[in-house]
Amino acid sequence: VRLEESGGGLVQAGGSLNLSCSAHAKSFDNYAMGWFRQAPGKEREAVSIISLSGQNTWYTGAVLGRFTISRDMVKNTIYLQMTNLKTDDTATYYCAAGNSGGYYGPAQHKYQHWSRGTQVTVSS
Numbered sequence: 001v002r003l004e005e006s007g008g009g010l011v012q013a014g015g016s017l018n019l020s021c022s023a024h025a026k027s028f029d030n031y032a033m034g035w036f037r038q039a040p041g042k043e044r045e046a047v048s049i050i051s052l053s054g055q056n057t058w059y060t061g062a063v064l065g066r067f068t069i070s071r072d073m074v075k076n077t078i079y080l081q082m083t084n085l086k087t088d089d090t091a092t093y094y095c096a097a098g099n100s101g102g103y104y105g106p107a108q109h110k111y112q113h114w115s116r117g118t119q120v121t122v123s124s
Helices: none
Strands: 002-006 009-012 017-024 032-038 045-050 057-059 067-072 077-082 091-098 118-123
Touching: 002 091, 017 032, 017 091, 017 118, 032 067, 032 077, 045 067, 045 077, 057 067
Parallel strands: 009 118
Antiparallel strands: 002 017, 017 077, 032 045, 032 091, 045 057, 067 077, 091 118
């Protein structure tokens, strides 16, 4: 599985950005998909996850109500709509794909495939 993301950049606090991640996989619907991020000096953390069918989602508390994850089963792509961005959202964002028996959640070891990362910088 190869993951290609796009959409990072620089935005002012309060602004919005949209991330996309295209999955080159034979069976996209076999994978839970997620967004993770790593800020300088911090460990990588889960941001948002979407289940195989797209019907279930998970968000870390810090982004709940501000970020929306979705997936397009035709385009084999997931999206992360980020609104009301805060300086604490500054990080490298990664998308990941996991085929772990239907699991969808924040446990990083459940995801076998990772993108290279895209930088999101929120200025004050």
